[in-house]
Amino acid sequence: MNDSYKYLISRFHKNFKILKVLSFFLVHSIANAQNYYLYVASESDDTVSLLRFDGNKIIEEKRIDVGFYPTEIEGPHGITIDPNGKFWYLTLAHGNPYGKIIKYSTKDNIAIDQTTLGLFPASMQVSKITGFIYCVNFNLHGDMKPSSVSVIDAETMTEITKIKTGIMPHGSRISNDGLKQYSVAMMSGELFEIDALNLSVSRKLDLDNHLSIDQSKMNMNDHKMKHSSVKPTWVIPHPKKSLAYVAGNGSNEIIEINLNKWEITKRIKIEKKPYNVEISPNGNIMVATLKGNGKTAIWDLKTGDLIKLIKNSTSVPHGIAISSDSKYAFVSVEGKGGEPGIVDVIDLNKLLLIDKVEVGKQAGGIAFWKKEI
């Protein structure tokens, strides 16, 4: 081996080390340069905020005015992103009298199309199979009569049908395979499963715990006016298992349902008034907002243990959006009166509230859009 050859070998090793170091920093910096984007609706400001979180700080990139009447609060409530990421959809709860759903482009946040739905249209989600939006008509303040789930073709923004469910339906979520839609009826205390292809109710489950109800106080003749003690406000199907979890806002519990057996398998007691509940995409973590005491609860679904209760930045926590990598939960917090709405960022590994950002008043509906390097 001559000297020049040795020299070249040594140069190679030296350069390789430099390359290794550079590669490490490159990969590390790429990993840290991830941006998370999400949308949040502010119900008492008629605005939607586009937020960006870089792993450390969350900022409001843009505030978008929504609605049609500058001097009326139209109440943007539900928000969801199309599975293709190109569009977001927003419900306006108040109309004359019916609310609306509006389709926006994520490219420029300009409204593209709209259609009228029922009374107080609220939460919704798009099925990745049918491309239809399934939106509950909450009818929050109306008469105690069954309302419906509107099915809208997102392509033409036409309401295809209204499927009758229970009283005050809320919490529309689609199963991971896109074939079932779940919602709960807050006042009649029921879980509804809709066949996303048949466009009809396939199953219904009474969520009340009849063993704990004092039957002597019930008016048994008044069959039509069942007032649920559970007052379910949200349902989320597990992304990987045949389970669903329901927020029992009135009974202070999270209810686990076995979707195969279609029966309640667990009632998990929790502090005051759980409102929304979401599960991380990897299926490991469950997060619920506790409207009654301004906290967010986190469970480890592998063990079933409640692992953390985090005090939110202000009162009345509302919605949850979890990042696609299951690392962060973004929690909308309504606040009161003239207080701004807030979005809290919770690190799901460290179980810490790591940042927050102010948005419009009464921050509610929240939807994760994308992770970008």
Place this chain on the structure above:
Amino acid sequence: MKKVFFVFLVIVNLGFSQDKFIVSNLKDITLDIGQVFKPESRVINSDGSEVECSRIIYYNKKGVFSSAKSITFDREKGTLKANDPGNHDVVAVCINTNGKRLTKTFNINVNYPKIKKVKLLNGQRNIYVGNYVKLIYEITDELDNKRIVDYWNYDKALRYFSNVEVDLKSSNDRVKIDLSNNILAVEEGNSTITANFDGISEKIDIKIQKNPISKLNLISDSSNVKTGDVVNFKVKAIDKKGNEIKNMPVEYSFTGKSFDKSSSASGLILEDGRFVGDVAGKYIISAKIGNITSSKVVNVFPRNVNREINNIGNGLVNDKHTSDFWVFEGVDGRDYAVTGTWGADGKAYFWDVTNPSKIKKIDSVQVDARTVNDVKVSQDGKICVISREGASNRKNGIIMIDVTNPKDVKIISEYTKNLTGGVHNVFIDNNHVYALSNGEKYYIINIDDTSNPKQVGMFEVGKEGQSIHDVWIENGIAYSSNWRDGVYLVDVGNGIAGGSPSNPVPFGDYSYDSGAHHATFPYKSKSTGKFYTVLGDEIFPKGVNPNGTNETAGFLHFVDFTDTKNPVEVAKYELPTHGSHNFWIEDDILYVAMYTGGLRVVDLSGDLLGDLYKQGREIGYILTGNPNGYIPNDTMVWGAQLYKGHIFYSDFNSGLGAAKVSANKPDNSKANQYIE
């Protein structure tokens, strides 16, 4: 070489990738109304081979409203049903298990039901030579739907005539039928008119009489008037013998010439002979019976009501938007006002306005709400009620406030039962609060005991999709503004229909096409004694403009409600490019908040007919934008109230203000030296 190979691969791949199509028996289909049809569709490749499609879902593409109901679907049976005639789009969506969608829209023609019967009606008692024959067509289709088509009510007739073939023929030359199917009587005698509608014929015999009239005397109550003044014309028809012949069909018309050479004459004449000139000028009014006519000249002079309007004082609110307001006399004899706030922190402000040039904020309350949209005070000046929207517990409702001492107001109670959907507007009248609920209905709440209000009544229109925006009480009558359902007059203690607060009884209503009815003010004209409801629109034609001043539209509709069973819309106040909001009328003067168009004062004296703005009835206006406003210099005036000679107003961006109409005419010397 590599490039050539790559291009080759692309071409080969393109050749094998195939377009997919939905083929269906829906293509070019025509159905009859009521017909049930089973659509059958499949997906094929361009080479005709079948493609798997796990489900095909059909729906009727949207029309005016969300769910088009022209074609409905029975999803269990897999059928559709044609409900309305016309062309409708049915979308077929093929859904694959892997989430791939394929859609195709099919246009379906649904036949109009065939005409079964046509009946011709003659609306005129007598037809004279020189008259147009005004036939009315009663058409019955095979589904027994009946339509009355009045050819002289063209707007409605057009819809029908554009869809069917109509052919009119006469039996002789005593009438002339033009290309638009107008029939002119030209010669005395009998004639038979045959109408053919889509192959269904019907005849009517008409008798054309020799015109018995040899002379017409056209009489008016005035011949020198001002713009906007209504002139009543009558005709005295005289025959050859000098006898008057009554109840003759008279056709009125006019021509005119403006005094201003750069302006066109403009006015309105009705079939009953009422005429109004919009623009100053010379007008020739003509009356015609058959081939006999008579004319009369009317001189229309400028109304000349312009006056200076001066802003007197302001109670600036510039950290948030201001909503509605109310001015009242306190129990101490001083004058006060309360203002609400919008999209903010739930505050309402109290002001001493005894000296309108020195409006002074004296107290405030804060409630759990984001918007206090409406505020009202009882007639005795003791109780204030404010509305809540955006409460953190979503219970909203109303708040009762003791304003006996406006410098130290005290919240007495909150009331939320049935009002959780947010209360947009309220009214207080004789110990009852009228509160809107969820934009659908209003509840009537007794406040004899203000700390324990009790619901005693409720009123709703009772129609699918009912929607309400405001309610106003006067003389025991509640006037609710119900968007597309218009105004409803409800007896809540007047006695006209035996109603009371606990038993509200509707006795009159009126709606109009735009469906934008947002506020009502009842008004009895001092000068004519006629009773009107003035109905205001609220329209934002382009929605919210986040970058600047919002565009507004809509106007005030003047509806003569003197006969409550037969309300007639007679006039409008429309300010070009600006829309209406809240308003007040007193002593035949209108004070109206025209949002971006400012606070406007309009003369309503005399009979009202036609376009009041064009008639020069506007006395004056001010723009209420303030350089220190929430949005500086942005006029967005919300409401107006005349109180002890001053016009108080609230502006969305600047708070409370007071203005006064001056006796002076506007000084136009700087605008145009030639204007007198």
